Amino acid sequence: MFAISKIGRPLDPVWEHFVATPLKLPGHFSALCKYCNTQFRHGHPNKLEIHLAKEYEGKSLDDEIRSKYLEIVIQRQLSKEKLV
Numbered sequence: 397m398f399a400i401s402k403i404g405r406p407l408d409p410v411w412e413h414f415v416a417t418p419l420k421l422p423g424h425f426s427a428l429c430k431y432c433n434t435q436f437r438h439g440h441p442n443k444l445e446i447h448l449a450k451e452y453e454g455k456s457l458d459d460e461i462r463s464k465y466l467e468i469v470i471q472r473q474l475s476k477e478k479l480v
């Protein structure tokens with residue numbers, strides 16, 4: 397689901413909102429939020445989506461971006477619950 401391209405760049409669209417810096421481990425990246433400069437030492441797309449969806453409530457992130465990722469996060473939670 398979170399495919400990494402062969403040239404080693406993250407493909408998940410969530411990376412659009414973060415600056416990716418490759419780590420020593422191939423296919424792994426640290427992430428820097430373009431909006432608030434929060435640094436994630438290991439930028440897992442799940443975590444980054446939650447950051448965009450949840451950590452901006454009442455803050456200045458574009459509503460369109462926030463609601464898009466809120467939807468993604470909620471959908472993922474729902475599909476996890478179905479698996480249990």
Ligand SMILES: [Zn+2]
Nearest residue numbers: 429431432434
């Ligand atoms: Zn941020």
